[in-house]
Amino acid sequence: xxxxxxxxxxxxxxxxxxxxxxxxxxxxxxxxxxxxxxxxxxxxxxxxxxxxxxxxxxxxxxxxxxxxxxxxxxxxxxxxxxxxxxxxxxxxxxxxxxxxxxxxxxxxxxxxxxxxxxxxxxxxxxxxxxxxxxxxxxxxxxxxxxxxxxxxxxxxxxxxxxxxxxx
Numbered sequence: 001x002x003x004x005x006x007x008x009x010x011x012x013x014x015x016x017x018x019x020x021x022x023x024x025x026x027x028x029x030x031x032x033x034x035x036x037x038x039x040x041x042x043x044x045x046x047x048x049x050x051x052x053x054x055x056x057x058x059x060x061x062x063x064x065x066x067x068x069x070x071x072x073x074x075x076x077x078x079x080x081x082x083x084x085x086x087x088x089x090x091x092x093x094x095x096x097x098x099x100x101x102x103x104x105x106x107x108x109x110x111x112x113x114x115x116x117x118x119x120x121x122x123x124x125x126x127x128x129x130x131x132x133x134x135x136x137x138x139x140x141x142x143x144x145x146x147x148x149x150x151x152x153x154x155x156x157x158x159x160x161x162x163x164x165x166x167x
Contacts, residue, residue: 002034002148003125008110008117008140012040015116018137022118030129034121045113106142121146 009015015038025031038050111117117139134141 002146003120003122004107004144004146005120005122006107006110006117006140006142007120007134007137008112008115008142009137010115012116014137014139015040015118018118018139021133021137022120025130025133030126030133031122032124034123036118036120038116038118039111040116041111041113043114047111103142103144107144110140110142 007015007018009018019038022031022033022036026033040048040050042048107119
């Protein structure tokens with residue numbers, strides 16, 4: 001079972017600093033990431049993605065996955081009824097993953113306009129040590145467990161390239 005986690009920070013510098021800490025935690029085998037992306041939002045709310053490939057390497061889900069997810073999390077509230085059938089279809093696919101829409105809204109709210117954050121897919125972690133490291137950052141934390149089926153459905157819904165995990 002994987003976990004999807006969002007950590008919201010007051011600014012890009014704090015998020016960048018956590019990225020360095022995240023690399024340490026991964027090197028120390030406290031966390032094993034399936035994927036990671038840092039997002040910085042303009043004061044007007046537009047997200048800018050800094051993909052965490054230095055943390056996850058070749059197994060990353062890809063920019064299409066994060067781009068579509070961030071599009072739904074950050075743009076839909078502003079677009080209202082003008083989103084059209086395409087975004088409606090994506091919400092329909094997202095609903096089939098079984099991930100609670102309220103949790104997704106909380107994830108989007110964790111990184112409001114003018115702030116920055118990390119979006120993580122965590123394959124494994126030593127929870128007490130990882131959360132202890134997060135605790136010292138004053139990050140806003142939102143978490144959701146993902147069954148293997150939910151993770152695959154999420155990847156499929158957002159067009160992520162599939163990769164096989166080592167057994």
